[in-house]
Amino acid sequence: MCAARRPTVGLDFGTSTTLVASTRGLIPIGNDTTFPWMPSLVGYADDGTVVAGENAQHLPDGQLARSIKRSITEGRDFVRIDVPTGAKDIRTDALITELLREAGRRGARRGRDIGVGSLVRLGCPAMWDGRQRRRLLGAAQRADLPVVLATMIDEPVAAGIAWLDRQRVHTGRPLRIVVFDMGGGTLDLAVLDVRGANHKDVSVLAALGIAEAGDDLDEAIAADLDIELAKAGIDIDAIENQPRARVWLRDAARTTKELLSSNDEEPIVLSPQVFGRAAEIWYTRGQLNEVFMPHMERAEDAVGLALMIARITESAKSAYEIARMPMDLLVQGVDVVLLSGGMCRIPYVRQRLEWLFESSTKVELAMDPPENAVVVGLARAGDYGTINMYRPAFDVLLEWNRGQEFRTVYEAFTPLVERSQIARGEDDLRYTRNGRDLSLPRNGKGKLRVVSYSGERLRATIGSRNLDGFPVALSDEKFGFSIYPDGRIRMTDGAGTFEGRVDDWHRLDAE
Numbered sequence: 001m002c003a004a005r006r007p008t009v010g011l012d013f014g015t016s017t018t019l020v021a022s023t024r025g026l027i028p029i030g031n032d033t034t035f036p037w038m039p040s041l042v043g044y045a046d047d048g049t050v051v052a053g054e055n056a057q058h059l060p061d062g063q064l065a066r067s068i069k070r071s072i073t074e075g076r077d078f079v080r081i082d083v084p085t086g087a088k089d090i091r092t093d094a095l096i097t098e099l100l101r102e103a104g105r106r107g108a109r110r111g112r113d114i115g116v117g118s119l120v121r122l123g124c125p126a127m128w129d130g131r132q133r134r135r136l137l138g139a140a141q142r143a144d145l146p147v148v149l150a151t152m153i154d155e156p157v158a159a160g161i162a163w164l165d166r167q168r169v170h171t172g173r174p175l176r177i178v179v180f181d182m183g184g185g186t187l188d189l190a191v192l193d194v195r196g197a198n199h200k201d202v203s204v205l206a207a208l209g210i211a212e213a214g215d216d217l218d219e220a221i222a223a224d225l226d227i228e229l230a231k232a233g234i235d236i237d238a239i240e241n242q243p244r245a246r247v248w249l250r251d252a253a254r255t256t257k258e259l260l261s262s263n264d265e266e267p268i269v270l271s272p273q274v275f276g277r278a279a280e281i282w283y284t285r286g287q288l289n290e291v292f293m294p295h296m297e298r299a300e301d302a303v304g305l306a307l308m309i310a311r312i313t314e315s316a317k318s319a320y321e322i323a324r325m326p327m328d329l330l331v332q333g334v335d336v337v338l339l340s341g342g343m344c345r346i347p348y349v350r351q352r353l354e355w356l357f358e359s360s361t362k363v364e365l366a367m368d369p370p371e372n373a374v375v376v377g378l379a380r381a382g383d384y385g386t387i388n389m390y391r392p393a394f395d396v397l398l399e400w401n402r403g404q405e406f407r408t409v410y411e412a413f414t415p416l417v418e419r420s421q422i423a424r425g426e427d428d429l430r431y432t433r434n435g436r437d438l439s440l441p442r443n444g445k446g447k448l449r450v451v452s453y454s455g456e457r458l459r460a461t462i463g464s465r466n467l468d469g470f471p472v473a474l475s476d477e478k479f480g481f482s483i484y485p486d487g488r489i490r491m492t493d494g495a496g497t498f499e500g501r502v503d504d505w506h507r508l509d510a511e
């Protein structure tokens, strides 16, 4: 189960910050070597050179790509940037490559661990599909980082590993963990079932996310500040350089948000250069909590969905029944909720989660500070066996004509259960494809092929034989292929119906 045994370095390419760690701990890659992280900023300097990290921080907004990771989450290929010849659409992947190259360079200079024979393990948001994962991988490869898809793991899973790795007492009892990783761009959630004598076997029962986190709260606070300014007689729309004022306000919103994690109220001192006059307004933690409330409600809905999927993954109970479980039942049996990501410094996050879960559930930081958890877990993940039962790390292909033609029956990292299926209250939840969807030939002979990304061969059977190489009687009408969240596989072809399962899923049945 464990991925490659080469010395591993973790690289957490975050929406706001990028961090590097070795198995010995964080490698500071900030500009002045004492600072642990590099801002995930990249842009074009006045002379047309690409600059990344702190060097991009003071570029005019038009020359800068902020939160570039979102381009993968949102499926955007280009970003418009001012270069010396004028505004130009730049490929976002090329900018990501530059940023990763800079992080890798700094890591190698300061950490001794990135180099010949080492392996860089990347994290990615739980919500990313196979294509998005491969996109980041491609950008990292072009930055000359030694990365492979097999070692990429979901960010919240890495945060869970960072916490597990610091536990000195192992009861041997299985642990149920919910990871709540709220960063700048995404909220990533994972429900983990952890087993084994040293709690080294981590099964991912559910991993999902929503693209709403720190950046969105900054926008919401900025909108609130806009109203506060209007009350103070300042109309942003009437300001000469309105775009600049809006950028200023968003930056102020972010700084104020961060300061309000430790203080009850904060002054915002307006820049006379931007606003045409000097003024000061005050913003309180109470105001912030009010603006944050709807975001936290959506976050809690996502937690509920993750818990539902986890139950569907492991339980023989009807999905119909689980989909109707009230929240107070869904939250039962969780040992610990782990907080990861910079946004979890906000006291309101912990407060809401303590209210949501039972009093016997501990709510604690995956690591202190919480924005370090993902990268430290990425570096340590080689010691753990992780299996993602919700987004399995293998492709199933159906090939014929001596492999010259094929269809992807299941693409790695596709969720086995879609949110919409649960919302519709469907029973018999599973991933399924039929011969018509796949435009299969009417007849002929084919074979199933399995491509595993877990670093090991997938042990899966069907009709008492290996899934890989299983013969298929092609039929566009009859062919059907399903994978159930508990690991069962069912295939119908021109010759009949065959059942099987993925062996690794059995780990849960051992209890």
Ligand SMILES: Nc1ncnc2c1ncn2[C@@H]1O[C@H](COP(=O)(O)OP(=O)(O)OP(=O)(O)O)[C@@H](O)[C@H]1O
Pocket (backbone or CB within 6 Å): 013, 014, 015, 016, 017, 018, 040, 069, 155, 182, 183, 184, 185, 186, 187, 213, 214, 215, 254, 257, 258, 259, 261, 340, 341, 342, 343, 344, 345, 346, 370, 371
């Ligand atoms: N003290 C603080 N109080 C509140 N928010 C904070 C604090 N420190 C950082 N943040 C916020 O945390 C977010 C960044 O967190 P983090 O570095 O974990 O994100 P990321 O890993 O870059 O993003 P993602 O994981 O979403 O891609 C930003 O929105 C930042 O403003």
Ligand SMILES: [Mg+2]
Pocket (backbone or CB within 6 Å): 012, 014, 015, 155, 183, 184, 341, 374
């Ligand atoms: Mg992060």
